[in-house]
Amino acid sequence: MLELHNINKTYPDGTRALQDISLQLGKGMVGLLGPNGAGKSSLMRTIATLQTPDSGHILFNGQDVWQQPTRLRNKLGYLPQHFGVYPHISCQGLLEHLAILKGLNSRAQRRQQIEQVLALTNLTAHAQRQPSHFSGGMLQRFGVAQALLGDPQVLIFDEPTSGLDPAERLRLHQLLHDIAQTRLVLLSTHIVEDIEHLCRQTAILLDGKIVASGQTGALFSGLSNRIWQGPQLGVIPEHAILLSQRLHYGNPVVRLFCEEQPGSHFEPAIPCLQDCYFLHLVQQVQEAA
Numbered sequence: 001m002l003e004l005h006n007i008n009k010t011y012p013d014g015t016r017a018l019q020d021i022s023l024q025l026g027k028g029m030v031g032l033l034g035p036n037g038a039g040k041s042s043l044m045r046t047i048a049t050l051q052t053p054d055s056g057h058i059l060f061n062g063q064d065v066w067q068q069p070t071r072l073r074n075k076l077g078y079l080p081q082h083f084g085v086y087p088h089i090s091c092q093g094l095l096e097h098l099a100i101l102k103g104l105n106s107r108a109q110r111r112q113q114i115e116q117v118l119a120l121t122n123l124t125a126h127a128q129r130q131p132s133h134f135s136g137g138m139l140q141r142f143g144v145a146q147a148l149l150g151d152p153q154v155l156i157f158d159e160p161t162s163g164l165d166p167a168e169r170l171r172l173h174q175l176l177h178d179i180a181q182t183r184l185v186l187l188s189t190h191i192v193e194d195i196e197h198l199c200r201q202t203a204i205l206l207d208g209k210i211v212a213s214g215q216t217g218a219l220f221s222g223l224s225n226r227i228w229q230g231p232q233l234g235v236i237p238e239h240a241i242l243l244s245q246r247l248h249y250g251n252p253v254v255r256l257f258c259e260e261q262p263g264s265h266f267e268p269a270i271p272c273l274q275d276c277y278f279l280h281l282v283q284q285v286q287e288a289a
């Protein structure tokens with residue numbers, strides 16, 4: 001559905017935000033995982049045709065997006081990382097306004113779509129309230145509702161769960177999952193758990209480059225028998241790589257990447273996406289040093 005070929009973007013101050021990005025994206029939920037500053041928003045804005053790449057091509061259903069940007073824009077819904085809402089206007093009124101901006105000219109069609117997106121995002125009972133008074137979770141659901149206007153085939157959600165409490169996060173996960181059944185949904189986040197919950201396909205973006213992409217499970221299945229977990233670091237082989245040191249119910253947990261058992265206090269652990277992500281982060285730091 002959406003193909004990215006060798007996308008590059010350097011900002012006027014010299015920041016190389018995107019370097020030779022190539023991805024093939026089909027229907028379903030695709031995760032874009034990367035730390036702050038990795039280039040996720042730059043990539044989302046580029047796909048959303050809000051900024052031009054310096055080089056490379058984006059094809060939508062086989063056609064170059066930049067030859068006719070409105071073709072993709074008409075099929076695209078976007079929830080940016082930060083968005084504002086006008087004060088003193090109801091949720092329904094604001095959706096009506098946004099629907100007109102999206103080109104839904106028929107009043108009956110607008111009414112039907114607004115009813116649909118309010119129901120889907122569980123906001124029907126709040127339709128007459130002002131989004132400026134919504135809680136964080138409701139506001140994000142409103143953001144999803146506006147992105148769904150026009151029944152887009154491609155949806156881009158930039159860090160949609162940041163700042164949400166656990167219950168609202170799970171609610172939003174279910175909503176995003178439902179939406180992705182019939183569309184391409186691109187989910188950009190630095191929260192590994194969001195990807196683990198939702199995405200069959202994932203790309204890891206570090207420093208403007210895709211360092212791994214494919215079926216999410218396949219990204220870390222190659223780490224089998226090389227991930228070790230123990231209660232303390234102690235003395236470890238020189239070639240072992242420390243992935244994470246954290247607390248679990250107040251007890252320290254250390255995870256290592258190592259070709260053989262790094263010490264008697266380490267046990268083999270089942271690899272996970274976080275191991276793969278941290279391994280790439282460590283390798284990136286090592287390469288930069």
Ligand SMILES: Nc1ncnc2c1ncn2[C@@H]1O[C@H](COP(=O)(O)OP(=O)(O)OP(=O)(O)O)[C@@H](O)[C@H]1O
Binds near residue numbers: 011035037
């Ligand atoms: N308009 C801009 N002009 C110059 N540099 C920019 C601009 N937008 C982003 N950058 C820089 O490009 C790099 C990638 O930024 P981007 O916002 O795309 O990353 P991100 O992965 O979305 O980060 P975050 O998770 O913090 O939002 C960063 O170094 C950032 O400072």
